[in-house]
Amino acid sequence: MTVDVAPNTAQKARSFPLYRTFSRFVRDPLRELERISRTADGEIARLDLGASHPYVVTHPDHVQQVLKSQAQNFVRDGTFWRPLHTLFGSSIMSEGEEWEVSKRVLQPVFSTKNVRALTESMAAAINQAVDTFEEPARAGRPISVLPEMGRIVNETVIKVLFGDKIRQAEAERLGPAMEQVATSIAFRFLLPFVPRRIPLPGDRAFGEAAKVMDETLYELVDRFRDDPGEGFDIFTALCRARMTEGSGLDDAWIRDNLLAMWATSTETTTVALTWIWPILDRHPEVAARLTAEIDAVVGTDRVRPDHLHRLPYVKQVIQELLRLYPIGWIFPRIAREATDLGGVPIKAGQTVLISPYLTHRLESVWERPLEFDPERFAPERARTHHRYAYFPFGGGPHMCIGRHVFNFEAELILTSILSRFRPRLSESIPIEPKIGATIRPRYDIEMTLVPARETA
Template sequence: MSVDVASVPAAKAKNFPLYRTVTGFVRDPLRELERISKESDGRLIRLDLGASHPYLATHPDHVQQVLRRESQNFLRDGIFWRPLRELMGDSILSEGGEWEHSKRVLQPVFTTRNVNRLTGMMAEAINTAVGKLDAPAREGRPIDVLPEMSRIVNETVIKVLFGDKISPVEANRLIPTFDQIATSISVRFLLPFVPRALPMPGDRAFKDAVQVMDEVLFELVKRYRDDPGDGSDIFTALCQAPTEDGAPPDDRWIRDNLLAMFATSTETTTLALTWLWPLLHDHPDVEARLVEEIDAVVGGEPVRPEHLHRLPYVTQVVQELLRLYPVGWMFPRMATEATTIGGVPIKPGDPVLISPFLTHRLASVWDRPLEFDPERFTPENIRKRHRYAYFPFGGGPHQCIGRHVFNVEAQMILTSILSRFRPTLSEAVPAMPKIGATLRPRQSLEMTLTPVAGHGA
């Protein structure tokens, strides 16, 4: 509920004028934001970005206010949301009636019950995809981590997203195309106030990639929309969804939601799993405990859904991984009514940025915030924390509905790889990612896999 700002004594946000930050933003924007967040220590921040002056909220109380208590007042709108809105259209990543309709259609697909039905199919796809690492492992050839994690994730997600409706040729067009979209949109995401009429780096690559994505997705919609079958995949659910007046869904609406779900379910898992291996390299004690648990539960078998509830440390590692490297690192919102955050007056139209990456690294919220420690996610430690100290999937009504799929998928991929191989990174990796629409490594990561003797896959 919004409040009358005139009745509240006005506090001041921590201001960071452009002359103090421009050098840092030019050199390394993510590190500069981390410095600003550390200096502010949970106070509401006012950034001067020249053409825009957004607020940055990092304290868990302020995050909870924006994402949950006053979520109806802080909408996914404004210039910082524009690049994603242009790409995803009227999908689950929009607002208002379009978002509500998409959520109603997709929610049943992502219930725990339905995800449990999908996990057998996911496990089969994961074991097959991870099995393709056998050849480079036997030959001692290093793998390029990001492309290989992307391949494994995409081969899995495409089964969940499309069932058996997509051909290998179409899948092989989609996978590299979305990677091109994710990288080429970065400049527009960082500089959303630059007019479209002014060409920016990545614009041509982005346009070309969206065209390929549209060709594949619209062809699938044309082929199956009137007879999608009775599968539990996302594509079937979208094709069978009536509009508010009972008419069949629009082709563009199906496309927008397919693209939104493809983006959120592939990019998130791929990048999280890419960051995992440098962390294990730097923490051999964590890797040793993981391997011990996986060997005891899975042994030489292919990973199966029923293994997961017996792998609590795998779950903790994935949760801590997402604390340090939440791929959805920034959530833009725009105030629609006057309110206050931490006593600071907020006017209609003010942009407010929420960052899991920054909140998850606040020293006032987390003990040893930069240290990788899966023990933070034991049940007793979870109970002690503020609900919005940790929010890698957002929160409130817009919390990611695919989070159950991510957790199951990430845990099974991690388990499948470590049950078959022992990884060794070729060299040390910088801890800070590069900023963009998502958090990607600054350089390629190479890893050699040693086969585990006696694996029966």
């Protein structure tokens, strides 16, 4: 892999005027952004979107400047954050003092030590969720991948979010509501300039789902108002923080953070684990190596956290999966004060768009960027990567605090399924993404699970 020296003499961004890009943006906005990124090839691109003129920043040097060295100047605010602020309010997904308070409370929950302590219950939940595949596997009946991955992820995340404090009926309401929120917010996310008073497709479904989540979460908060009990889950940490004398925190703050952590822990992981199956179908050599490693380490056991350190290729597969399909595909920022990126002047108030999806696919940064190759993350090669050539969890002070949970969860789920089944896609489908709050597969995916011992 090679990284070109960042262009530092340019005084103008590469401009992409509306009259040349509009029709392509309407047909397929993600494909048009990919085309613009390839054309700019690491140069800063200026988009003309009519109501806005954001800069697209893809070169690792410039990304590092925005997310780390000038993080205090490039903040999570402005038009592009409007749909997310409506959902997450004053939470870990906000900015300034609100973000600092939430991070200070949540950071200990997501420490490596604490996450490792949670992995036993995560593994138990995952194994139990995967048990339900036995019946359709015996019957030869295909499963619908995205909702089934969502079910496993939801049952796992509940352990991290709520411990044993949430009732089954409450969990069963929250899961479908979050799925409805994730799909119905797409138009607001793609058209952030449209005022809320103008209805868009999905608004009604979003409102209905948000109401279900609010009712469920506020009822849960009220039930544990005076005694949140013990536990290392997120809900308990938030309740204890609110009860601290002089905290100034309220029920809405707990609700906002629970929704933020639920959304970032479920939708993103579900989508990532949906992409893996068509990719393995296209790369049988990767699938064969993966299952051979899992068979040698796990055998007929149920997957345990202590298996993971002996499954390096599982980790490499997940890392390469997140290179091609990062869980957060775009990070909007707005400049507080005037500055420059690579010699391009950025005025105060201007929007900058950072996209792991685009940076991870730059030919000037990655060799054969569109090929799926887990060997990129073999230890000796991974050390050669520019720090911001690969940033699926963001970077700098706003790096996702739940990244350790994702890594453990994704590796445990993939290992649990492949230790027991050999997935077969019902049909080979095009691997084409569609964009919204996350990047989902354009087409539904179905697969049949053949018991692993039948193929031995």
